[in-house]
Amino acid sequence: MALRKSVVSLAVHEFVFICLLSSSKCDVCTACDQISCRGLISPSCYPECPPMGLETLKIDDFQLHASTTKRYGLGAHRGRLNIQAGLHEDDLYDGAWCAGRDDPLQWFEVDARRLTKFTGVITQGRSSLWSSDWVTSYKVMVSNDSHTWITLKNGSVDLIFHANREKEIPVRNIFPAPVVARYIRVNPRSWFARGSICMRVEILGCPMSDPNNYYHRRNEVITTDDLDFRHHSYKDMRHLMKVVNEMCPNITRIYNIGKSQSGLKLYAIEISDNPGEHELGEPEFRYTAGSHGNEVLGRELLLLLMQFMCLEYLSGNQRIRHLVEETRIHLLPSVNPDGYEKAFEVGSELSGWSLGRWSNDGIDIHHNFPDLNSILWEAEVKKWIPRKMFNHHVPIPEWYQSKNASVAVETRALIAWMEKMPFVLGGNLQGGELVVTFPYDKTRSQGVIREQTPTPDDHVFRWLAFSYASTHRLMTDANRRACHTDDFAKEDGTINGASWHTAAGSMNDFSYLHTNCFELSMYVGCDKFPHESELPEEWENNRESLLVFMEQVHRGIKGVVRDLQGRGIANAIISVEGIGHDIRTAADGDYWRLLNPGEYTVTVRAEGYSLTSKKCEVGYEMGATRCDFTISRTNMSRIKEIMQKFNKQPIRLPIRQLQARRSRQRQRLQNTIMLNKRKLKYKQKMIKFYYHLILAILATLTNDHYCNYVHTY
Structure with missing residues (x-):
């Protein structure tokens, strides 16, 4: 069957063109490096190009355009794969590009800034907790001047790509054959019935070699390290x-x-x-x-x-x-x-x-x-x-x-x-x-x-x-x-x-x-x-x-905490004056305390040892300052150590004996309190008796009622 070709010249380079085939045997014909198309080309017949960099930000905001925009926070610059909305939606940082109108005339455009071999598109819906918006199908168009657009076709019919069924899982569509151009558009044709036209997009494409183009090596970083640069299972x-x-x-x-x-x-x-x-x-x-x-x-x-x-x-x-x-x-x-x-x-x-x-x-x-x-x-x-x-x-x-x-x-x-x-x-x-x-x-x-x-x-x-x-x-x-x-x-x-x-x-x-x-x-x-x-x-x-x-x-200070015999002390607490967070020594007694340059008062304490402090200075040069400590045992710890050395333990009475001793002590205390109360009462009674006796003696000296008084008392 004879093929009828319609060749459209693309303005930038004469050797770059797109063949539109009316034959049903070929979905899309592209003249990439002057390759002719004969029959259907399987996507597996050519190497897949990597993402152009919408997600990684290699593609700048000014390279993204759209037909209409619902508002700035849903502009074309937000139409990047996997971009996330902010905590508060309806602000400047929403989670997709959303068209200002829901009709088949809307499009999302990427300007590659140089000739690129496009091989596919990946799409997502809108990142949102409250909205359910995604595109279910779309067309793809390419251009070299942003004025004349060519739609990818299946024979003589525009090629329709099936897209998302929900808003988060990415869907990739590979073109039947690569397409060389500078601009690419995604034209939504259908979308979720209870939602709007909203998309997050990544374009798969390989930049064409062109040393005369300013963007040929722009944003490219080359490493000299000979390492295994791939993903590893x-x-x-x-x-x-x-x-x-x-x-x-x-x-x-x-x-x-x-x-x-x-x-x-x-x-x-x-x-x-x-x-x-x-x-x-x-x-x-x-x-x-x-x-x-x-x-x-x-x-x-x-x-x-x-x-x-x-x-x-x-x-x-x-x-x-x-x-x-x-x-x-x-x-x-x-x-x-x-x-x-x-x-x-x-x-x-x-x-x-x-x-x-x-x-x-x-x-x-x-x-x-x-x-x-x-x-x-x-x-x-x-x-x-x-x-x-x-x-x-x-x-x-x-x-x-x-x-x-x-x-x-x-x-x-x-x-x-x-x-x-x-x-x-x-x-x-x-x-x-x-x-x-x-x-x-x-x-x-x-x-x-x-x-x-x-x-x-x-x-x-x-x-x-x-x-x-x-x-x-x-x-x-x-x-x-x-x-x-x-x-x-x-x-x-x-x-x-x-x-x-x-x-x-x-x-x-x-x-x-x-x-x-x-x-x-x-x-x-x-x-x-x-x-x-x-x-x-x-x-x-x-x-x-x-x-x-x-x-x-x-960075900071380091050292070893030892006893007088030179043995490292584990779990000693290292405190820095003015900082309410301590650290501890390791099993060998060594420690490292991260600090900024300055002079610090450092204190070391450990169970059974005397508290020790010293000044430690941290400089601006690389390398931690050495700050060692030697600490001695407390008197009580020495006594315990000596008694243990001679198999003698500190006196520790059984619990029952301790309880009996405490009970006797409480009883003696109560008895003492009762006795003191009785003594006080007796003293008060005697004071009262002698008081009245003195009054009676004085009365006898003035009258003869003493005997009657004593008898009455």
Whole structure:
């Protein structure tokens, strides 16, 4: 059958054109690199292009246009895949593009700014708690000048793509063949009957090579690190960790902290010059990722970090060598492997905002820790501190440790790991934003959603957060677009967790209140699950931040608390004057206290030992100040020690004898009181008698009634 071609010249480049076929054998014919179309082209016959970057913000707001807009908060700039609405809808930050009218003439347009090979479209409905708006079908049109538009066709009929059936699950449509153009439009044809035309969109496209175009290399970041930039399944992750261990066996060790609900081991890798052992005076650091299984970027960053540190150590990088030799580093890339496998199965663009977020039993692991804030704050109100409770190492309530408590097995594994290792500083990598949050994460005022709730170490936490954000390529960039609603760049890329949104039982608060470890959350990218083509750029965005934050573990003071015989004292309390939060020494008596530069009065106390204080000064140079303590036993502890040495225990009477003694003491006291009362009564009677006797004697001297008086008395 002869093919009838209608060739439309597109103005920018003569060799680029689109063939419209009237034959039913070919849906769409494109002359990409002068390819001719003969028959139906299957989408599997050509490589799929990655997302252009609506979700990752590579596409700027000025590149997005729409036919009409309901209002500014629902403008074209809000039509990005997975964008989230604010806490209060109907504001400037709503969750989709919504057309001003509901008719088939509406469209959403993306200007690629250069020739692009378009291969598909992904759509979602509106992010909203109150509205149900989504598009059920649409057409796609392309252009090179934004005036002449070509509709993708199925033969001579416009091609209709089936879209969403609900508002959250992304739906991907791949074109029958690639289409080369600069502009692309999505034209809704039908929508949910009880809703409106609202869309969130991602375009799949490969930019065409054109060195003369200003936008040819715009927003592109190239890395020189030879690392494995791809998404790793659980099996792939385990294999990669093994490869790193085999490359650097002298500085790495693989271990697991427990299992997930489905039985997958939670693997961690240790990087140290003496793996497997805690060295006296060497601080311990941890990075965790993947507590929300669909927030994949943090997981891949830690896998890249372990590769990078191994390779750089072998190549003699002095910065990495110093970090490895002076720090015991633990990397736990996947806290929630069950959730990750769910998201990984459907792919980076189709997992949506929440698929795989929770554990297998539906628990948010990051906010599954016991609420120790309420326990501490109640104790402060009742003035129990420090008599009945300490301001640190707040105990876990009994109900939380019961088998019936709604606690994920992954959370219990994390707690056991945190209690076992003397961590000093930690960071958990999250996704979906660009900000670093620090404790407290829970507001102190009940019922308040947002409220500044600082810890006693607020100044230290602010510095730690800023150290990561300021070295990230984008977090503090005042010109960058906000991911969703909050523009954290105005706050230097950091925020107190409770002033963002309150969350009880967070990992950050628990770590601070139950252990010595200061924990922060790093939200490392707007896209929770970026396409693997984005991983090199995301690595460049975060690489320096990951290293700088690790180096902060050497900030403040450190030392060893010993007795007069030179033995380390475990669980000694380290207090800093003016800071209402203490820490404790590790099993060997060593400690690390994160502090900003300044002079501090530090006090050490331990059971059975005399209290000791000294001045410790923290400088601005990198490296913790050494501040050791030698403390002596109290007199009472010495007496007990001597008596135990000679098998003599302090006199301790049985309980019955003590009770009998107390009873006799009470009886003697009562008898004494009764006797004193009788003596007092007798004295009062005698005083009265002698008083009247004196009066009678005086009366005898004046008259003869004495005898009668005495007789009467």
